Amino acid sequence: MSACDHPGLLPMEAALERLLALAGASLIEETEQVVLAEADGRVLAEPLIAALDLPPWANSAMDGYALRLADWTGQALPVSQRIQAGTAPTPLEPGTCARIFTGAPLPEGADTVEMQENAELDESGCVNFREALKAGQNVRAQGQETRIGECVLPAGTRLGPIELGLAASLGAARLSVRRRLRVAVLSTGDELVEPGQALGPGQIYNSNRRLLIAWLQRLGCSVVDAGILPDDLQRTREALGALGEVDLILSTGGVSVGEADFLGMALREAGELTLWKLAIKPGKPLTFGHYQGVPVIGLPGNPASTLVTFGLLARPYMLRRLGGLRVEPLGFAVPAGFTWSKPGMRREYLRARLEHGRVVPYANQSSGVLRSAAWAEGLAEVMEGSTLVEGDMLRFIPLSEILG
Numbered sequence: 039m040s041a042c043d044h045p046g047l048l049p050m051e052a053a054l055e056r057l058l059a060l061a062g063a064s065l066i067e068e069t070e071q072v073v074l075a076e077a078d079g080r081v082l083a084e085p086l087i088a089a090l091d092l093p094p095w096a097n098s099a100m101d102g103y104a105l106r107l108a109d110w111t112g113q114a115l116p117v118s119q120r121i122q123a124g125t126a127p128t129p130l131e132p133g134t135c136a137r138i139f140t141g142a143p144l145p146e147g148a149d150t151v152e153m154q155e156n157a158e159l160d161e162s163g164c165v166n167f168r169e170a171l172k173a174g175q176n177v178r179a180q181g182q183e184t185r186i187g188e189c190v191l192p193a194g195t196r197l198g199p200i201e202l203g204l205a206a207s208l209g210a211a212r213l214s215v216r217r218r219l220r221v222a223v224l225s226t227g228d229e230l231v232e233p234g235q236a237l238g239p240g241q242i243y244n245s246n247r248r249l250l251i252a253w254l255q256r257l258g259c260s261v262v263d264a265g266i267l268p269d270d271l272q273r274t275r276e277a278l279g280a281l282g283e284v285d286l287i288l289s290t291g292g293v294s295v296g297e298a299d300f301l302g303m304a305l306r307e308a309g310e311l312t313l314w315k316l317a318i319k320p321g322k323p324l325t326f327g328h329y330q331g332v333p334v335i336g337l338p339g340n341p342a343s344t345l346v347t348f349g350l351l352a353r354p355y356m357l358r359r360l361g362g363l364r365v366e367p368l369g370f371a372v373p374a375g376f377t378w379s380k381p382g383m384r385r386e387y388l389r390a391r392l393e394h395g396r397v398v399p400y401a402n403q404s405s406g407v408l409r410s411a412a413w414a415e416g417l418a419e420v421m422e423g424s425t426l427v428e429g430d431m432l433r434f435i436p437l438s439e440i441l442g
């Protein structure tokens with residue numbers, strides 16, 4: 039039986055589709071102008087329109103000599119001016135050439151550049167060209183990259199180093215971006231203790247809080263750290279209700295079927311549990327609901343489950359709320375370097391590496407083992423109901439595609 043015909047489990051595509059639709063219905067509308075230095079990781083709210091041609095004027099791609107090709111019939115040409123980058127040339131005197139350097143503006147009247155390695159300056163100050171010349175060679179035409187008025191980046195683009203460099207090349211000093219998403223982070227569990235404190239009986243250190251806060255900061259969110267919440271229904275209700283002005287509550291743990299899993303209970307009681315139990319491993323009990331109108335994503339507490347569900351579901355949801363265009367990781371197809379003989383009802387996301395171009399999973403895929411992800415370079419997707427033999431293709435999602 040596959041997840042599609044399993045009554046209790048929602049397939050991955052359906053879950054993501056629902057989450058993205060919910061996100062699209064609660065877009066963050068407010069925008070702000072930020073200087074480029076503050077714009078890394080933000081989502082562009084308005085298209086970036088070129089305010090100038092790029093390059094703004096024709097220029098040389100080589101260090102050499104600029105000439106009008108029609109002036110050259112094989113004879114040596116005298117050098118009539120010297121043009122460095124950052125200077126303004128005078129029009130080219132007919133029958134002459136100009137000494138020119140890479141990035142310098144082409145003088146009016148010139149249409150061709152020969153690199154200096156193919157030219158020879160004689161004692162009389164004239165240049166002999168050794169090879170046949172082609173009109174337009176080594177010339178970077180005005181506007182060859184971008185024309186003034188063109189849309190260079192659409193609204194919804196996530197800004198990274200390349201986009202910021204491009205905006206700078208067009209002289210944009212500020213960009214209009216969506217305001218930061220305000221996200222509250224809650225770690226649920228009586229067993230949790232923060233690093234730096236001594237462990238008591240039955241206690242473990244809280245890893246999800248650090249993992250999520252660092253990740254959210256990379257995503258450009260402003261984080262409200264709500265600390266550790268004990269496994270108690272009344273305290274859960276109070277904590278959820280007291281988080282103030284946030285766009286999203288992100289919690290870990292307390293969403294499965296245990297008697298101490300109170301987050302799901304609190305959402306059910308509030309009557310707004312929209313999504314629960316997905317056909318993915320790890321991550322089955324992922325929960326989405328609202329508490330007093332605020333969206334809540336309850337990530338499963340096992341650290342590898344937190345990682346997978348945050349990266350593949352919560353992250354796209356959050357970016358879509360900011361109007362993000364490309365929010366889902368793409369990954370790529372690679373051959374399996376392992377055999378998978380037991381088809382499961384849940385789609386598996388194995389913490390894996392590429393070795394000699396093949397996917398190799400970490401030996402211990404328990405969802406409690408975060409070390410698997412530190413070893414891994416990506417998530418290898420094994421589809422529900424399928425078996426694999428070595429060499430079969432599967433999707434590999436690099437962690438670098440989702441960590442930020």
Ligand SMILES: Nc1nc2c(c(=O)[nH]1)N[C@H]1C(S)=C(S)[C@@H](COP(=O)(O)OP(=O)(O)OC[C@H]3O[C@@H](n4cnc5c(N)ncnc54)[C@H](O)[C@@H]3O)O[C@H]1N2
Pocket residue numbers: 225226227229230242243244245246247290291292293294295296299320321322323337338339340341343405406
């Ligand atoms: N009878 C069943 N039991 C479980 C089922 C099930 O279907 N039936 N599902 C299992 C699956 S799958 C998962 S995933 C977990 C999810 O449980 P919860 O989200 O309710 O999380 P907890 O029970 O609170 O904790 C699970 C596990 O993770 C550890 N944990 C929790 N928070 C943190 C943290 N911040 N840092 C580090 N580790 C954390 C916690 O100690 C538990 O070991 O449920 C299964 N059970």
Ligand code: MOO
Pocket residue numbers: 318319320321322323338340342343405406
């Ligand atoms: O769905 Mo859970 O995350 O497998 O352990």
Ligand SMILES: [Mg+2]
Pocket residue numbers: 291292293294295296298299
């Ligand atoms: Mg539990």
